[in-house]
Amino acid sequence: MNHAESYINELLQRNRATLADAVKNTINDIVPQYIENFSYREHVVSLLMGNVQSGKTSHMFGLIAAAADQGFNIFVLLTTDNTLLQEQTFKRALADLDTFCVCGENDYIRFQANALRKPVLLVLKKNVHVLQQWKNNFSSTNFCAGNPLFIVDDEADAASPNTKVNQKDVSAINRTLNAIKKTSSSSIYLQVTGTPQSLLLQTKIAGWKPQFIYYFEPGKGYLGGDFFFSDEKCPHVIPTDNDEGKELLQDDEFPENGLKQALLMHLVSSAHLFLNGSQVSNFVVHPSVKVSEHQKFANKIGEYLNELNLSIDEDCTIETLHQTYDNLKTTKPDIAPFDDIYSYIKETLEKDQINVLVINSKASYDENARYETGLNIVVGGNSLGRGITFPMLQTIYYCRVAKNPQADTMWQHSRMFGYDRDPGLVRVFMPPLLIKRFSEINKTNNSIINQINKAKNADDIKMYYPKTLRPTRKNVIDNSHLNMLVGGVSYFPFYPTNDDISQIDNILSAFSENDGYSVNLQLIYQIIQMIDSEKGDWNKKSYLSFLKSYISEDPSRQGVLIVRRGRDIAKGTGTLLSPNDRALVSRITDKVSLTLYKVTGTKGWDGKEIWIPNIKFPDGLVFYDVN
Template identity: 45%
Template structure:
């Protein structure tokens, strides 16, 4: 059976360019790495693309190609999030079982895994210590796995999989179980996936988690990523808020902008419009910001007929230039905003570990989403065009900042986006984007990436890097190689 072509045929009807991209990724990895696999060793690889640029579709293509090249047993690992695991399972079941003849198992489907027959089988598991321990024991007692290769796909492989106790000469729990699962088979391919590969590329070879091959896939044309948002010449949609001291005043400006954008989207047929507010990892700050938005929304709702409010709406209206729909008349925008305010057709949603709000509440209507760590990996928001980001740290980490911004994606409208942010934070993102571009260029050229950041910006959390083997170069110092490659003045110049 031609698993890859069957999978691609279903995608071509929706997005031909995406199908071609997936085919190129699957065929290249298949030819360069999978077809050369010796079926008696354990190989670690890395598939990375931009954040929220369609990694799942790409890796499904690789899985289909792997089946054609002799692999039958697959494990797909997700981050430790119940909703995300369920979402990933349902998508895997739809794309690979219903449309392509796979047997897809969730965490409770041991019997289904055992009775898969001759069909390729894939288990979708959370990276949760209890779940991994249970499946480690289950897989030990499944005879079919013995003597056969195992193909493991680790989504967000830099998030929880690495050994966080490497500098204590110990092994962290998740990493321990992943090692055991990998070693259950006589051979395996472990494919890491992420949009922020810094911690993976900085692993030592002796750790066993450094990728032996790396493949980068480019995003599609509709994707808005780092090169769009973070430039040395600041784009017009970026609004620095350094001079603002009143949180309620900033909230008012964010609200006006988002109401206009939402009205434009709803008038063009959209069902949802999201604004993301990321002030801090602290939950007390989330509640403080919520109160600021509640007060500002109450005043806007009460005073929406006043002249000043209408003038503020007109100013924002003049600044938008939608690319994906025809710009509505201001009269229609104003009427839609008034309707939303008078009927209270908007929500403030707080997403953190103690909140009762759920991401599902952001699937329709006009929403102001406030949160911190819960806004990170795997969480997606449709029609997200308004961003208010102020989270700061004494020792910021490039990969964490990039993942938690949630700013990138395909359904953003370049003529509607806006970013409210302090200037120093924006400059940090510019630096991260420049380094990301450098990493991509080095990978595409087949070179071992070198990663460098200025100031106190770290590439990743230091707990997963072996400090005894890490070579750190500090800015402001002179370094002289013991064996320079260039030894003449002409070569140097």
């Protein structure tokens, strides 16, 4: 039996047939095209994208096993610099990849003694000291240089990109990762993430832009962005006050608020789950990046629990619990009877069986690991992000409002996404501002996924976000290669050229002069393709890229086309738009608008008629592109 078959059988033995099929699809799509054809003389960078908490680890393990069947025998699996996550991944690899020699960070003797008798998998944190040590270890062996490395960088957008690119320098981790690749004559570097923004915005010359990209669909039962943050109002997402996170810690009383409501939701939903045989139910509270506030929130939750325990027999408490129960029943009609729920909550409070855990950089691994069983409330910040999986995470309270929000960071905080949730009982509490931001991120994520499914390489994938939201952190994008198109601004060439004016005439023959036609963006795309500039002041490539990404989200998306003919305007005039047309275009705020003036050509145009474009993208959006 080969390595891939062994791993697939392992999944089947655990009754994970759907996941096994999905992993096989990923293997069958990637291995023949990219791994079987590997040249053994180059360093290839690639990207595997999956939704947050959609089973990326299983797909990584499947590809590692399949690559071992193709002759690769040295694998490095990188995690973020998080001891909890590294331990979690290491233990899972030991359990799942039983045909491999799985090594941790301190297993150099084991690695060397194995001497490639089995394919070896190293599970390492992206810590500069750990990476440097293993770079030295690879260099000191007599079998690494002549064998290709297969490096899998889980959460590759975290820590791996060069954070000093705008200082004309290289950050330590990025430099060390590059050095590790060079300990071998060839390598495949597989970036893995659910948030590829920073990776897609890398330049080719940096050496980290993926050369091929693959997206795998989440399996059946996955709750993701479209479940929680589609355009329609979701009953599972409950708005809280925008300033509640700050006000909670300043109030010594026990007023009604979103945190208390979330706590009651968690108790009621947990009671149902435990009454039906569950061993665990988790509630994550993500209030702030500040470690100092985590314990304060934990203390506040403890106070709420004490208050509830003291008043559990009072009519007002019973009524409040019943209201919470009724809310959950709207999405979970078969929820256990209220009397059973109430009795379970009362007994649990009396026996003090609710665990309030704080997870942050100051908490130990043993303390962190206690959420695998029991009724838990977990409070933390950044440590609740990338890679950490909470089983049966049913309730989330998220009130962290960043001053300069980044799409990839926010999306990684989406711990509510995943499989092992009861969809009828899951609830997310967050301020309306954050609900809006998550919805906006979800739209662009869907656009990126649609583009990946059609793209030939990373150059074909573009993204856009509202002005108030950056795609990723500034320090990993090379500003000298970054192009940004800002919505609400008119773009036009001073010195336009038409590839074939007769073709443009033919396309526009159906349009007369009025206040604008609603047209499919595909038509605007075709017109822009036929217009250029003598002086390079018309960024056609970026305009087309934006339109392509916008269309990928919705192929039927509409724009506005405004056509004017017979204009006697001098060359180099500027926007060309008349006051009336300028006012007309300014009123179009939520769509792409393209205004086309056909000038007579008598004033500096060599006596030739020519079409001059003026394009404006939707207000409030910024489109990002890297050349």
